[in-house]
Amino acid sequence: MIRKIVRFLWKAMLWFFGFSVFMVILYKFVPVPFTPLMGIRAIEQKKEGKEMICSHDWVPIEEISINLQKAVIASEDGNFLTHNGFDFEAIEKAMEANKKGKKLRGGSTISQQTAKNVFLWQGRSYLRKGLEAYFTVLIELIWGKERIMEVYLNSIEMGNGVYGAQEASRVWYRKDAINLTPREAAGIAAILPNPRKFKATNSSNYINRRKNKIVRQMSYLGKIEY
Numbered sequence: 001m002i003r004k005i006v007r008f009l010w011k012a013m014l015w016f017f018g019f020s021v022f023m024v025i026l027y028k029f030v031p032v033p034f035t036p037l038m039g040i041r042a043i044e045q046k047k048e049g050k051e052m053i054c055s056h057d058w059v060p061i062e063e064i065s066i067n068l069q070k071a072v073i074a075s076e077d078g079n080f081l082t083h084n085g086f087d088f089e090a091i092e093k094a095m096e097a098n099k100k101g102k103k104l105r106g107g108s109t110i111s112q113q114t115a116k117n118v119f120l121w122q123g124r125s126y127l128r129k130g131l132e133a134y135f136t137v138l139i140e141l142i143w144g145k146e147r148i149m150e151v152y153l154n155s156i157e158m159g160n161g162v163y164g165a166q167e168a169s170r171v172w173y174r175k176d177a178i179n180l181t182p183r184e185a186a187g188i189a190a191i192l193p194n195p196r197k198f199k200a201t202n203s204s205n206y207i208n209r210r211k212n213k214i215v216r217q218m219s220y221l222g223k224i225e226y
Helices: 002-029 036-047 066-076 088-099 110-119 126-142 145-155 165-173 182-190 205-218
Strands: 157-159
Touching: 002 110, 002 126, 036 110, 066 110, 066 145, 066 182, 066 205, 110 126, 110 145, 126 145, 145 165, 157 165, 165 182, 182 205
Parallel strands: none
Antiparallel strands: none
């Protein structure tokens, strides 16, 4: 019986490894049409008796303003271009802040967020975090930085039922993502901690302060070279 269980677990691991690598390779070339978070949000809307909204329009990275690429780096992951998927310095700072009882912070990089958004569910379990690390390594090795940024900007939640840079640009600014100004890009990046609560336009004082900070940080980034 033990031998059968071990054999089953071994085969399951091999199947999971093969399937996960296949999906990562597939999404290196194919647009990601749907993410687990989109499904979760649709279910939540249905349970709350609301209309199920999922606005998502994939565009290549060449059609996403460099301003937005800079804005999310400045806001979410300042070392995105130099780390290998994990920013251990940011993780250490987050742990120290949490130990001191300050507002709970995370140390997730854009790579980690992308791995979670595309392949996994939301949550803080050790299993989910372990799988997130696994997929982060895979996409760093197979996709590279530019593709990670492209998938991230096309998949991330940027409003209530709004996913990806193109739809966010249309919803918040009534223009295509390629035409976002630095201030507009900062507006979208500023709401990412809670895009269903905050607004990129007609923003609160808190979000306006975040916009100002992001615009300043963007000016220090220089040219982005993936």
